[in-house]
Amino acid sequence: MANESPGKSARDRRRCGDIVGIRGRALVRTYAKYDEISLSAIRPEGWLRRYLEKQRDGLTGHLEAAGYPFNTKGWAVSELPVSTGLGWWPYEQTGYWIDGMMRAGLLLEDRFLVEKAGKQLDHVLAHADRDGYLGPRFMKKAEGMNRWPHAVLFRALMALHAATSDGRIVPALTRHYLSGSASHSDERDVCNIEPILWTYAQTGDRRLLQHALSAYEEFNRLHPGHDTTLENMLSRKRPRDHGVTYNEIGKLGAVLYIYTGKRKTLEATINAYRKIDRYHMLVDGVCSSTERLRGKDPLDSHETCDIADYTWGAGTLLLATGRAEYADKIERACFNAAPGAVKSDFKALQYFSCPNQVIADRASNHNLYCRGYGWMSYRPCPGTECCPGEVNRIMPNFAARMWLRDGANGLVAALYGPSRITALVGKARQEVTLVEETSYPFSERVDFQIRTGAAVSFALSVRIPGWCRKARVLVNGERLKGRLTPGSFVTIRRTFHHNDRVTVILPMHLKLTRWPRGGVAIERGPLVYALRIEEDWRVDRKDGRSTKAFPAWNLYPASPWNYALAVDETSLARDVEIVHKPVTPDPWSLDAAPIELRVPARRVREWRIEKRASVLREYTTEGRDVQGRFKGDFRLTPQLPDPATLRTRLGKRLEHVTLVPYGCTHLRITIFPQCRK
Numbered sequence: 001m002a003n004e005s006p007g008k009s010a011r012d013r014r015r016c017g018d019i020v021g022i023r024g025r026a027l028v029r030t031y032a033k034y035d036e037i038s039l040s041a042i043r044p045e046g047w048l049r050r051y052l053e054k055q056r057d058g059l060t061g062h063l064e065a066a067g068y069p070f071n072t073k074g075w076a077v078s079e080l081p082v083s084t085g086l087g088w089w090p091y092e093q094t095g096y097w098i099d100g101m102m103r104a105g106l107l108l109e110d111r112f113l114v115e116k117a118g119k120q121l122d123h124v125l126a127h128a129d130r131d132g133y134l135g136p137r138f139m140k141k142a143e144g145m146n147r148w149p150h151a152v153l154f155r156a157l158m159a160l161h162a163a164t165s166d167g168r169i170v171p172a173l174t175r176h177y178l179s180g181s182a183s184h185s186d187e188r189d190v191c192n193i194e195p196i197l198w199t200y201a202q203t204g205d206r207r208l209l210q211h212a213l214s215a216y217e218e219f220n221r222l223h224p225g226h227d228t229t230l231e232n233m234l235s236r237k238r239p240r241d242h243g244v245t246y247n248e249i250g251k252l253g254a255v256l257y258i259y260t261g262k263r264k265t266l267e268a269t270i271n272a273y274r275k276i277d278r279y280h281m282l283v284d285g286v287c288s289s290t291e292r293l294r295g296k297d298p299l300d301s302h303e304t305c306d307i308a309d310y311t312w313g314a315g316t317l318l319l320a321t322g323r324a325e326y327a328d329k330i331e332r333a334c335f336n337a338a339p340g341a342v343k344s345d346f347k348a349l350q351y352f353s354c355p356n357q358v359i360a361d362r363a364s365n366h367n368l369y370c371r372g373y374g375w376m377s378y379r380p381c382p383g384t385e386c387c388p389g390e391v392n393r394i395m396p397n398f399a400a401r402m403w404l405r406d407g408a409n410g411l412v413a414a415l416y417g418p419s420r421i422t423a424l425v426g427k428a429r430q431e432v433t434l435v436e437e438t439s440y441p442f443s444e445r446v447d448f449q450i451r452t453g454a455a456v457s458f459a460l461s462v463r464i465p466g467w468c469r470k471a472r473v474l475v476n477g478e479r480l481k482g483r484l485t486p487g488s489f490v491t492i493r494r495t496f497h498h499n500d501r502v503t504v505i506l507p508m509h510l511k512l513t514r515w516p517r518g519g520v521a522i523e524r525g526p527l528v529y530a531l532r533i534e535e536d537w538r539v540d541r542k543d544g545r546s547t548k549a550f551p552a553w554n555l556y557p558a559s560p561w562n563y564a565l566a567v568d569e570t571s572l573a574r575d576v577e578i579v580h581k582p583v584t585p586d587p588w589s590l591d592a593a594p595i596e597l598r599v600p601a602r603r604v605r606e607w608r609i610e611k612r613a614s615v616l617r618e619y620t621t622e623g624r625d626v627q628g629r630f631k632g633d634f635r636l637t638p639q640l641p642d643p644a645t646l647r648t649r650l651g652k653r654l655e656h657v658t659l660v661p662y663g664c665t666h667l668r669i670t671i672f673p674q675c676r677k
Helices: 010-015 046-057 089-108 111-126 148-164 169-177 187-203 206-222 230-234 243-250 252-260 263-279 304-321 324-340 386-390 394-400 643-649
Strands: 042-044 403-405 411-413 419-425 430-438 445-451 456-464 472-475 488-496 501-505 510-515 519-524 527-531 535-539 553-557 563-565 577-580 595-603 610-621 624-636 655-661
Touching: 042 046, 042 089, 042 394, 046 089, 046 394, 089 111, 089 148, 089 386, 089 394, 111 148, 148 169, 148 187, 169 187, 169 206, 187 206, 187 243, 187 252, 206 230, 206 252, 230 263, 243 252, 243 263, 243 304, 252 263, 252 304, 263 304, 304 324, 304 386, 304 394, 324 394, 324 456, 324 527, 403 419, 411 419, 411 430, 430 456, 445 456, 456 501, 472 488, 519 595, 563 655
Parallel strands: 411 456
Antiparallel strands: 042 419, 403 411, 419 430, 430 445, 445 501, 456 488, 472 501, 510 519, 519 527, 527 655, 535 553, 563 595, 577 595, 595 655, 610 624
16 A cells, blocks of 8 residues: 655645635535534634643643653554553553644644654554554454554544545545454444444445444444443433443444434434433533543542543534534533643643542542542543543544534534634635634624625524523624524525624523532533632642653642532522623633632531541452542542531621632532522
8 A cells, every 4th residue: 555645745745735625525425414624624713722722832742741651652653562551542542642633733733733643643554454454463353442442543534634635544444444354343442433434435335334334233232231222322221331431432323323314323322412411411511420420419520531522422413413502512511621620731631520629639539439549630640541642632622613514515603712714615615714703702792704705605504502592693783683592503694795794692691500419500601610719739749750841730729618609599690790801812720710700608617628547449450340448648529518507507707709710720619508698
């Protein structure tokens, strides 16, 4: 197999797709309501660009700082050294990183990121086996989850092909999947259905379609007890699988629908995600998972991995159905959970992240699974290496799905944020640039400016979020007629001229939501608000991966946090003061928070950090989850006070506390006890 097309270097191929907009159709009809657009057409701006630049300068560009396996050659070698570990898992973790790094690089047009990720991709493509198999030789034997990492890595190849039309990728994936070297049906190996069907769409080769269908059928036969079988997803059975597994496999029903039109598989994924909402959705927009799906308790947490996987799955449902609710879900997770799980400079992250966490040091994990570990602290590698790999995918995937296309060369503004897109639109496929000017989610106004060399007719769809009750859409200052239904897309079909403007105004109102153990939270628009807690950061010099450039941190509260909110649904709008501050290019930090809420509250006596000399801990050994008691010096975030005794523990003085957007915090109380004023 030729490694490169004549006359073009690998670097040239990765740059040749700039601003190509909507490309020609794939060879296979799909049933998706919306389609993705090449990353080469989308340019993040404002706070979103700055966020991705911090990724480049932080862990995304320098994940070798997190140690093994990121400090190896990864997919550029046939097998990693015995001294540092064997098996498929290092290739999964590095695959996550390569995918996020490549997408960030394409979005930023950043040569450093694209070439760093491209080195490993080039090696994989250039070293196919005789039958077409790609990847490390020992993983060719399809046992355990040896083929799962391929599904992770190949997403980077899919993104690269969409951006550059790299001619090596589709033939290589076709040969790999038709090599007959794996059934792709066991455990997470079945996730290869996603790149298999993508390759089918590029080639029209029905052998790939049949392989995907056979793999899914066999997975359902082999694993009847998994929560992600077709039957169990369609049922009312409460899921308890591993969170990443549930999201990665659960989305496959929607993937299959996109390429086959089979409604049953789509309904299975829809119901699977409804069950997440019903049983496991946390206030920050991501399902609990430590590491299994756990529930909605105020101390339930999620892996940072699940932010990436949940939003990717919700994005698949958005493409398949065109329903605005899935865009709402993606925004909620990316504007709250995502920045809330990383240090503001993107040089450290959490493994487990929680709506209520008032301490984050090397012994503060309050979850039952591995309780007392440092998995909730902010470090380059705070636990298992999956999260340092996955964290790089979250915001690039958000940016990648901000703009979509409908089935008639129209544009869909699916997710809001500062950006621009250049695309070919309408029946005539004319080039047009749309500039999205906004400080959303910190502002209620989103402006789209049309830039075109000549009048152009196409459809522009904008989203009315489900939380917005009095939205307005203006076209050149004139209000769009008709009802704007919350949780829907509104399509504007017209001939646009240069400098035309479409303005979407989304009033945000305060909302009080209720949670277990008598807890309440305050939301406003897509943002959840958490108590501002002053932060005492201390470098943990005992962490072997801590360096001067990428420290491991122990984090402690430097201000009171033990408050009950003195508000209810009827008084919320009257008693809470909303304070707007300038939106800086870097708004996701405690000191730069663009919005503050001043909320009446009372201190709660005897609600303090728990100091324990021993903890009950769940852990995994020999493939089984077991429990045991362990001694040590542990300090843990406490549970909410018992509502039955809360009244007797309240301070007499009514205070006003400051809440800021969840994503601006590292320590926080988000689910509060509630008291009377």
